Amino acid sequence: MAVKPNDPAASSQYTHPPGILVSDSYCKPYGYSCYRPEGTKDWLVMYTLAGKGFVNNAGCGLLECTEGTLTLIPQGVMHDYYTAEQEVWEKLWAHFIPRISWMDWIPASNTDGPVYHVPIGSPLIRQSMEAAFRRVLSYRLDTYTTLREELTLNALEEILLLAASLQTDRKPLDPRVKEVLDILARQFAENHLIEDLARQVCLSPSRLSHLFKEQVGDSIIETLNKYRLRQAEKLLKYTLRPITEIAWDVGFHSPDFFTRQFASYYGMNPSQYRKRQDKNPPIVRGEGIDPIR
Template sequence: MANKPDDPAIFETKKQYTHPPGILVSDHYIQPYGYSCYRAQGTKDWLIIYTLSGKGRIHNGASGYLSCTAGTLTVVSPGTAQDYFTEQGHVWDKMWAHFIPRLPWMDWIPSSNTDGPIFQLHIDKESSRRAIESAFSRVISYRLYEDSMLRDELTLNALEEVILLVASQHQSKKELDSRVQEVLNIISRDYMDHILIEDLGKRVSLSPSRLSHLFKEQVGDSIMETLMKYRLKQAEPLLQYTLRPITEIALAVGFHSPDYFSRQFSNHFGVSPSNYRKKYREASSMESVQ
């Protein structure tokens, strides 16, 4: 893990990383009025801030400043100017992390929902707040874990939990159509099976064309694109953590053609499955000896 949150780019595009994903730096700050941070060019990593109590302000481009209050989660994308401070008369109690995301996270990290470049979400449910606070606390505490390889993996897993919780909260606020949600549930449960839009339509009482249009409108990707991405996400940890042959992994996640799996994996991740596995192991070996 790096020590400098304003270090330059760690990745280039959504599909091609030049550095393994990880937490660059994270901490828990309780800062009174007078605390501020300003980075005109932003950073080339992501910044996530969760406010526990008090009040901060963060600049959101031409739209002005956003307030960061208890239960507010703020995500700043790479290259976005970072200008934030504790509000006068307040103490800002926040947890934060600069990080390089794992590739699948890019489908979960929400885009801006404000009039500027910043994403911000207020978590209303107390149970959801506790879940996010617990996961974020583990992001910070795992940095003290002695085994460096396990430390980095545990930290990433904890942050992934935060990202998923935020994505879930954001999605619920969008109030997905119950039939679209049912299709998403089917995909997550039966992704390894042969899935046809016609069959999905029958299960949710919609014509294939109406279901396809509604799903694309609400999710952003088509049903087949979503299924493809989900299958590839399931293949990623199998390549990382097992020695199973690539042909076997392809079949296990729902691809009936290993060659087709390799092409789709390469298109999505920017490298072939075998090279992805090789690069991941090389990066893990380098981190374990540091």
């Protein structure tokens, strides 16, 4: 297995704000490799343009990436990838946190492990896939386009929809899991007991916990905390409200715990994050923030 311990992405602290894409195109000769023993806190999608590479996961074995191959790796999944011997691997890639509305059609695993991996045979879908990736890169680099983030997410959504269209036997998100997701998204500031949520969807707590983790990739508590942190991030960016007040409003009853959670997820504490927003549009005092999408 290829090991690259100095790659910052190998760290369990490698994170991106939810909904914000980090993307690029690589053209790497033999010797290029990356090993992430704990996976990442986001999802990774890769599309091979030319050459050959390999993706390895303990659950699904060695997967060959050749021209027209799409690979989707969920968060928290150990993986290792590298350029094949005597090859140059050219690929497009993006790290992302999916919106809840995407979970119904994000492709499920078609390997022995959690990874989705498919060679695309249709020239039309290949062309559309590459075009969508190119738009992701274009919007990321264009700092002058209004609503750049939304346009980037729309391009990523097209990539995932194209991937979903290739999976004819995929299973939709369980309606009971979707109902719990909707509850958490609407009522993220409230305290939720797994027992109460299970009762609402007519499941036992253990069955709900297992099914939720299986389909979403995070536990119920982890998902709830991500909703809270996403809302807090918006409040920090677009309002001048005190950090302690924001922590309470989104459901964290300990400002210190909120700061630790925020720093773990975003890679910096709330004060540092707010200071970094100097180049963003002016903050409006007292503005309301839309619920998490």
